[in-house]
Amino acid sequence: MRVDVISIFPEYFAPLDVSLIGKARERGILDVHLHQLRDHAHDVHRTVDDTPYGGGPGMVMKPGPWGEAVDAVLASGPADPPRMIVPTPSGVPFTQRLAMEYAAEPWLLFTPARYEGIDSRVMAEYGARMRVDEVSIGDYVLAGGEVAVLVMIEAVGRLLPGVLGNVNSAVDDSFAPGAMENLLEGPVYTKPPEWRGHEVPEILLSGHHGKIARWRRDQALRRTARNRPELLAALDPESLDKHDRRA
Numbered sequence: 001m002r003v004d005v006i007s008i009f010p011e012y013f014a015p016l017d018v019s020l021i022g023k024a025r026e027r028g029i030l031d032v033h034l035h036q037l038r039d040h041a042h043d044v045h046r047t048v049d050d051t052p053y054g055g056g057p058g059m060v061m062k063p064g065p066w067g068e069a070v071d072a073v074l075a076s077g078p079a080d081p082p083r084m085i086v087p088t089p090s091g092v093p094f095t096q097r098l099a100m101e102y103a104a105e106p107w108l109l110f111t112p113a114r115y116e117g118i119d120s121r122v123m124a125e126y127g128a129r130m131r132v133d134e135v136s137i138g139d140y141v142l143a144g145g146e147v148a149v150l151v152m153i154e155a156v157g158r159l160l161p162g163v164l165g166n167v168n169s170a171v172d173d174s175f176a177p178g179a180m181e182n183l184l185e186g187p188v189y190t191k192p193p194e195w196r197g198h199e200v201p202e203i204l205l206s207g208h209h210g211k212i213a214r215w216r217r218d219q220a221l222r223r224t225a226r227n228r229p230e231l232l233a234a235l236d237p238e239s240l241d242k243h244d245r246r247a
């Protein structure tokens, strides 16, 4: 997968050099290209923002530099355009299902904004040629889109074939479509069996895989009911068996 990011703070993406995503890049699974938006602002101050039409607080990012920057990215890549992803609090929710959809794409272009956002004509211009998604990573407001892009690249990158070892495959993720969809993962434990008077639940030491799976599902249902009751309400009743109703 190729990923391009255009930003006035490309240094924000240093974390993509380390850990899981860093290794995926070293192994050629992920090909990340960072671009400085200001390279496409040609006045002496390399200005990328201006006052909003219609008044109001803050500044808006000018369409000119974005247009030149996106055109340069498109010209440097494959004939088939990328999927353009614009982080914004006003976007559709970023979910595990959307992460899986993005993980199937050959090329993603992220356009994190600053200030009050990007002149809407930029999304209109490219929306005529490619999928342009305005995406929110949650109902809170960041100072810019870069952190949201880091979140999405990590959530998508870990799903790419070869990135996660088989031992921690994404199949059992919380929210992943299938058995765990709309369920939170339950508690996890490792050695030692007793720590500061806290013991590991006996069932997990039993070696009885059927009972362990049952216990883990019960724990997932309980945690979901406690922390995210609205997810439980969204569960397909058909997916619940008679044991689940007792949990």
Ligand SMILES: Nc1cc(-c2ccc3cc[nH]c3c2)n[nH]1
Pocket (backbone or CB within 6 Å): 087, 088, 089, 112, 113, 114, 115, 116, 117, 135, 136, 137, 138, 139, 140, 141, 142, 143, 144, 145, 146, 148
């Ligand atoms: N989910 C979410 C996205 C954002 C976001 C995205 C872009 C910009 C640009 C300036 N402030 C921004 C905030 N906050 N929260």
